[in-house]
Amino acid sequence: MTYTHFLLNNLRAIVDKKAVSYHTPGHKNGRLAPEALKNLWGQSFWQYDLTEIDSLDNLHFASGCIRESQRQAAAIWHVKETYYLINGTTVGLQAAIMACCRGQKVFVPRHVHRSIYHSLILAQAEPIYLPIALDDELSLPLGVAAETLADYIRRYPEVKTLLMVNPTYQGLTWENEKLIKLAKASGLTVIVDEAHGAHLHFSPQLPMSMLDLGADLVVQSWHKMLPVMTQGSVLHAGYDYQGVELAPILSLLQSTSPSYLLMASLEAGSIFMGQEGAEMIAQSLHELTVFFQKLACLNTIKRFYRSEYGQDPFKLYLVSSKYSGAELAELLRERFRIYVEMNDSVGVLLILPLKVNQDELESLYAALVAIDEASSLLADVALSPTFYSRSIPQQAVSLAEAFYRTKQFLPIQSAVGKVCGQFLLKYPPGIPLAVPGERIDDNILALWLANEGKSSDMIQVLV
Numbered sequence: 168m169t170y171t172h173f174l175l176n177n178l179r180a181i182v183d184k185k186a187v188s189y190h191t192p193g194h195k196n197g198r199l200a201p202e203a204l205k206n207l208w209g210q211s212f213w214q215y216d217l218t219e220i221d222s223l224d225n226l227h228f229a230s231g232c233i234r235e236s237q238r239q240a241a242a243i244w245h246v247k248e249t250y251y252l253i254n255g256t257t258v259g260l261q262a263a264i265m266a267c268c269r270g271q272k273v274f275v276p277r278h279v280h281r282s283i284y285h286s287l288i289l290a291q292a293e294p295i296y297l298p299i300a301l302d303d304e305l306s307l308p309l310g311v312a313a314e315t316l317a318d319y320i321r322r323y324p325e326v327k328t329l330l331m332v333n334p335t336y337q338g339l340t341w342e343n344e345k346l347i348k349l350a351k352a353s354g355l356t357v358i359v360d361e362a363h364g365a366h367l368h369f370s371p372q373l374p375m376s377m378l379d380l381g382a383d384l385v386v387q388s389w390h391k392m393l394p395v396m397t398q399g400s401v402l403h404a405g406y407d408y409q410g411v412e413l414a415p416i417l418s419l420l421q422s423t424s425p426s427y428l429l430m431a432s433l434e435a436g437s438i439f440m441g442q443e444g445a446e447m448i449a450q451s452l453h454e455l456t457v458f459f460q461k462l463a464c465l466n467t468i469k470r471f472y473r474s475e476y477g478q479d480p481f482k483l484y485l486v487s488s489k490y491s492g493a494e495l496a497e498l499l500r501e502r503f504r505i506y507v508e509m510n511d512s513v514g515v516l517l518i519l520p521l522k523v524n525q526d527e528l529e530s531l532y533a534a535l536v537a538i539d540e541a542s543s544l545l546a547d548v549a550l551s552p553t554f555y556s557r558s559i560p561q562q563a564v565s566l567a568e569a570f571y572r573t574k575q576f577l578p579i580q581s582a583v584g585k586v587c588g589q590f591l592l593k594y595p596p597g598i599p600l601a602v603p604g605e606r607i608d609d610n611i612l613a614l615w616l617a618n619e620g621k622s623s624d625m626i627q628v629l630v
């Protein structure tokens with residue numbers, strides 16, 4: 168396949184013309200860019216921050232270079248349509264949920280990111296929550312068991328849509344292949360939050376992208392895994408998608424001034440993956456295998472890996488027997504300038520680059536060896552429960568209604584028995600323990616306190 172920078176070429180033609188700007192944005196091709204930023208970012212960056220002029224098409228009525236660019240991305244990911252998003256996966260999930268289950272019941276696994284709950288509120292959809300399984304040792308979320316979904320399909324024949332997460336924040340896909348096959352066989356429309364899975368399509372050695380298993384709508388945060396600017400995401404419509412037109416819904420939700428920097432970055436990121444993705448990932452996986460073998464020799468730090476969970480190797484979750492997740496993250500940051508994606512009470516999560524850099528990998532390994540050796544004589548830390556729950560709190564008021572109701576603040580300890588008025592979560596990972604409308608119980612309080620929460624923390628409850 169040959170690749171074309173449809174959007175970038177048109178941007179460049181305007182920059183090369185030295186066009187004089189009597190249009191937005193107000194920095195006038197960077198001429199008025201504040202000095203502090205111009206010095207740091209250079210002039211050319213600003214010049215590409217253009218708007219819907221001349222040949223630059225319009226994201227909301229794409230018929231020119233943006234349309235061509237999106238079509239090319241669709242061909243790279245083998246889907247019917249790809250829509251560029253300039254407000255992250257958040258807006259793609261909102262659009263997908265509004266398109267498929269506005270005002271209807273929908274199956275929602277309990278380990279979803281807060282953006283899905285927000286979308287349910289916007290779409291006035293009614294979630295039927297699916298309980299999730301947790302890893303027995305570390306209580307990380309695995310997802311929904313296929314037999315659980317089968318049971319819910321029997322009990323709720325009126326539900327027509329399933330939401331899925333592929334992979335989890337820690338890179339687990341567990342029974343997702345079984346789930347989507349079951350859902351498709353049962354006639355459900357499948358929407359997948361693949362925020363962390365934009366790269367999965369490019370290697371048979373990785374867990375499968377749900378796109379390749381016939382999901383209807385899949386939203387991917389390209390900015391999370393690919394070399395794309397923050398907020399750059401896409402909504403893919405699979406070949407089976409038969410629902411309402413997506414473009415008008417995206418227009419309803421997205422800015423009428425989409426950033427051309429962001430859109431050009433999405434285009435360049437898609438070409439990068441088309442040209443180099445498969446080979447680069449194969450090479451990196453080869454190098455990571457050696458790295459993981461070395462890690463396995465450490466005494467106090469272990470990589471969380473279970474072959475039966477269908478794990479994405481680019482997500483490295485490390486657990487020390489001597490430090491909590493927060494302490495390990497702090498040591499890596501303060502002593503070795505290594506900034507991790509997130510930590511929870513138990514471990515730290517690192518997102519490895521799709522193109523492995525040997526020097527960086529060596530430094531990471533050296534840091535882990537140093538921590539391992541220096542901590543070998545310390546007492547072991549007790550494993551505390553992570554911020555995920557198998558049980559689903561009792562729903563007292565519907566999510567959408569509770570969201571808009573009047574609230575008051577109470578210390579969390581006094582809130583047990585009351586109806587939650589907010590999303591009770593830690594960010595990251597942004598997966599709520601309880602959401603508006605649910606009754607706060609002892610389990611929620613215990614998990615809050617086990618994860619650096621205090622009994623005096625103020626939370627919102629319904630009045």
Ligand SMILES: Cc1ncc(COP(=O)(O)O)c(C=O)c1O
Pocket residue numbers: 254255256257258280282332336360362363388398400596597
């Ligand atoms: C699993 C998951 N879904 C959705 C989102 C929202 O994605 P975005 O930040 O691209 O809007 C996130 C963000 O962290 C996420 O982790």
